[in-house]
Amino acid sequence: MNRAEKEQYLRDYELLKKQGKPFFPYAVMKDSTMALGPQADPTSTTYTPRPDWYFFFLFEVLRVLKPPYLVPLATIGIPTIAMVLLFLLPFYDRGPERRPERRPIAMSAMAMTIVVMAFLTYKGANAGPPTTVDLQVPKQYEAGKLVVGQSACLACHKIADSGNGTLAPDLTHIGSRIPRAAILRSLVAGPSIMPSFKSLGQKKLNEVANFLSYLK
Ligand code: HEC
Numbered sequence: 402m403n404r405a406e407k408e409q410y411l412r413d414y415e416l417l418k419k420q421g422k423p424f425f426p427y428a429v430m431k432d433s434t435m436a437l438g439p440q441a442d443p444t445s446t447t448y449t450p451r452p453d454w455y456f457f458f459l460f461e462v463l464r465v466l467k468p469p470y471l472v473p474l475a476t477i478g479i480p481t482i483a484m485v486l487l488f489l490l491p492f493y494d495r496g497p498e499r500r501p502e503r504r505p506i507a508m509s510a511m512a513m514t515i516v517v518m519a520f521l522t523y524k525g526a527n528a529g530p531p532t533t534v535d536l537q538v539p540k541q542y543e544a545g546k547l548v549v550g551q552s553a554c555l556a557c558h559k560i561a562d563s564g565n566g567t568l569a570p571d572l573t574h575i576g577s578r579i580p581r582a583a584i585l586r587s588l589v590a591g592p593s594i595m596p597s598f599k600s601l602g603q604k605k606l607n608e609v610a611n612f613l614s615y616l617k
Pocket residue numbers: 548549552553554555556557558568569570575578579583584587588592593594595596598609613
């Protein structure tokens with residue numbers, strides 16, 4: 402850019418700048434309008450975290466793999482192995498054949514990858530929220546299971562594969578440990594850090610107690 406061009410550029414820039422709109426309030430206004438939505442609630446336990454759709458397959462792998470020692474293998478190991486295999490492809494696939502029908506191994510590997518990723522993506526997209534107890538129970542205990550899932554019990558307690566279970570006793574076999582009446586008493590009293598769930602009302606408390614005492 403020579404001197405004349407540079408001056409021309411600076412003149413044009415000045416002109417354009419005069420026609421433009423200042424950052425405040427225009428851009429600020431637009432940004433704040435975009436940000437309008439329900440107010441964030443840091444105490445909400447009903448928020449369902451979801452990755453973007455193209456990560457659903459990894460998300461699903463993480464969801465079905467429960468043992469912690471398998472998690473690094475699934476999230477770092479398998480994708481890394483796949484990437485390395487892809488990078489090394491020109492070195493180990495030295496065959497001169499290019500027609501797809503003459504490359505059964507490559508084609509079936511590709512088809513399998515697509516099918517598996519599509520299946521995992523579908524499963525991940527339809528996965529239930531973390532506020533449900535992942536457990537098959539007879540119909541009469543479904544109501545209590547639902548209340549337990551929605552009442553943030555899983556923030557402290559573990560039930561089978563659901564919940565954290567670091568803060569409070571594991572409830573997976575609570576029915577064989579304490580009688581139904583004791584479960585009800587715990588729910589109403591709220592021992593130690595556990596809040597009282599009296600406000601759920603007698604009907605829901607009974608449903609929860611039925612469900613928990615079924616967990617033998
Ligand atoms: C803030 C954490 C927290 C939440 C939320 C919570 N609990 Fe608890 N819960 C505890 C702790 C801690 C104990 C053990 C208290 C103790 O033994 O001193 C406990 C004890 C219990 C017990 C008695 C367990 C036993 O082995 O005697 C039951 C039953 C129970 N909780 C059910 C529930 C249900 C059902 C919900 C949801 C409606 C719930 N809890 C929500 C923390 C929590």
